[in-house]
Amino acid sequence: MSAPFLAAELDGEVVLLDVAKARLIHLDSAARRVWEACEGRTTAEMTATLGGPEQHLAESLRSLADAGVLWEEDGRWRRASLRWVGPR
């Protein structure tokens, strides 16, 4: 079974392809940091890891969750599985 998302890295930014919805999602460098750091962490742990205002982080997480690329489970963030295309 193929991954629900494909990912391509372009100049430090990431573009995700949501295969089921046939749409692209752009993660700029700031969104990418949040997305990469979230796996298995709580929002509070991420705030400690990434720094910056917690409200900004929460908005970024919510935006990524709305796009379907991550979700919160038992207070911890999980990333959707994906397959990278091309070099990273």
Add this chain to the structure above:
Amino acid sequence: MAACIPALGRAPVMPARHTLTLPGWEIRIAAPDRIAAVLAPLLTPLSAAEPLPPLEVTVAEDRLATGAVDDRVLWSVTLPETGWLPLLLGQVTATGAALLRRLLFIHAGAVTIDGRAWIVVGKSGAGKTSTVAVLVRQGAAYLTDEITLLDPEAATALPFPLPMAVKPWTAQAVGTLPRGAEVAREGGVRFYLPAARAAGAAPVEGFVLLRPDGGGLAPLSRAELLMVLGEQQHSSLRYAHRLEDAFAGFSHLLRVARCYVLAAPSPAAAAELIVAAARCT
């Protein structure tokens, strides 16, 4: 975003009056002479860079046009009295693009400058045709006006020399068209084929996104350009069966290309900036 090519039923049986045997693609046209005689010369310059199945184009006396492959009707449209030619030509060429299995396509104009391909992207009305026309007038070689074919493995753009659709406002913006010939005229649109055409595939050097706002030529992130391609109504990313390989292919192509956003006061100014970028390595 994705769509499969729907089958609408069995193709009606009509004798083909014109059979165009293009390199890699046979198009059989069964239509009233007043339509076939105008449509055929527009398609003659085309070549399919990968073999495509024969396309049957039928236009009945009531102006109902259909396109069929392997006896499956892929599209059906009633042609208006005026403006029928751009519509019918668009249906035929879009079908060819949709039938591709390895090459990718996007909605863009393209030229070669010093042997390398520059691809001009933008929404309808952004000035793609006029920018391409001025570039060719200034010495670039014509690759295409509407549909740019891309080889993701070789990172090249291929000729798809459909005559340029020059609308009245395009002609006004361009001024003198590049050397070439008018192939047809219908509904206020001149179909014009430039004489200076690229002979074959050219390595992709740059993508230029035309935008009305801002000023001048500025770098654009490759990720942003990929998002622009993803928003296009006509590209390989619109077809479910091409979605994943198109995403991988476009990503690969963009990694080797320069990407810019361009807002210029005229097609001449836009062309000047593109040529300057092309010659600044």
